Amino acid sequence: MSARALPYRPHNHDACVSQALADARSICRKQNARLTPTRERVLELIWQSHKPLGAYDVLAKLTAEGHNAAPPTVYRALDFLQQYGLVHRIASLNAFTGCAHAGEQHTGMFLICRACGNVLELMDPSVARAIETAANAETFRTETITLEVAGLCPGCQAGQHHE
Amino acid sequence: MSARALPYRPHNHDACVSQALADARSICRKQNARLTPTRERVLELIWQSHKPLGAYDVLAKLTAEGHNAAPPTVYRALDFLQQYGLVHRIASLNAFTGCAHAGEQHTGMFLICRACGNVLELMDPSVARAIETAANAETFRTETITLEVAGLCPGCQAGQHHE
DNA sequence: CATGCAAATGTTATAATGTTGCAAACTCTG
DNA sequence: CAGAGTTTGCAACATTATAACATTTGCATG
Ligand SMILES: [Zn+2]
Ligand SMILES: [Zn+2]
Ligand SMILES: [Zn+2]
Ligand SMILES: [Zn+2]
Secondary structure (H helix, E strand, C coil): CCCCCHHHCCCCHHHHHHHHHHHHHHHHHHCCCCCCHHHHHHHHHHHCCCCCECHHHHHHHHHHCCCCCCHHHHHHHHHHHHHCCCEEEECCCCEEEECCCCCCCCCEEEEEECCCCCEEEEECHHHHHHHHHHHHHCCCEEEEEEEEEEEECHHHHCCCCCC | CCCCCHHHCCCCHHHHHHHHHHHHHHHHHHCCCCCCHHHHHHHHHHHCCCCCECHHHHHHHHHHCCCCCCHHHHHHHHHHHHHCCCEEEECCCCEEEECCCCCCCCCEEEEEECCCCCEEEEECHHHHHHHHHHHHHCCCEEEEEEEEEEEECHHHHCCCCCC
């Protein structure tokens, strides 16, 4: 057995967040994209949760800390972050999660625990290949893949629901 | 080359719809589920379009034909139809489409054309297997899979956008 | 047939999610 | 600094989905 994936066991999540922000700054710098304070703060808020955050969750957090924000503030920041591959939108949850493989070419596959709400992003080339093959067989030109798996994470299978 | 899949070429779609309704009646009868007039009409409206319909599209059609319907009317019918595997919800579109393999055990994979809006539902065991394998490797217990591929259908790759 | 229960529907209101349009402020460049 | 392009503030609005409660319907049973 391999060790449990990071979101499923205790760890210094502040370090994850710092790393993600550092990566984001680097990615944006390379592409001359402006990671403005609001955008960076939204990214940070999203990373601070292992569970995907809804746009209005983010909005509430911004408002709570005195930021004068409206829905477009958040949606624009999220659009930017998605565009540069820093966050993903989880369609089945109407929520957003930090990309665990920012900068790398990948097709996100999300394992979403229905009990604890945590999400693990996988990068599995063989899944991506199988999907491509199936689409090609129909002469379909693939552009974006939405792959979200709902179920029970290791922790919650045992009944011990964790945060 | 195999022939194009059904939605991508002209065919007698009325026959598709009739068949789908007949199947639905049979499936419901077997399970003692009541395919009431409203539920059946919603299923028919959804099948009559190769493009997924939003709940409010369905509502508008019902209203247009004199049915005294409100949002819950439609959402309840859709919930029922989903429960018995007669329609699928496409999360990335907030819309619903008739299930092309009702009654069969399957993981739906949807090819969604961003140009013409048509959706083709595939049933590909090797894709399902690859996803299961990847999830199992993380000790994740899969319950439901959302797999939606956006891109260009064969017709629209040539530039000839069709209905 | 009358009664009673459960499932289904009607009805109104409201919640949750996402967008448009325009003006003001900011940032970079020459 | 002037001008262009980008980002933000702000108000209104659009779309999607649900809650709560009353009413009706279908069906089994006495
Ligand atoms: Zn990612
Ligand atoms: Zn869990
Ligand atoms: Zn199906
Ligand atoms: Zn097309």
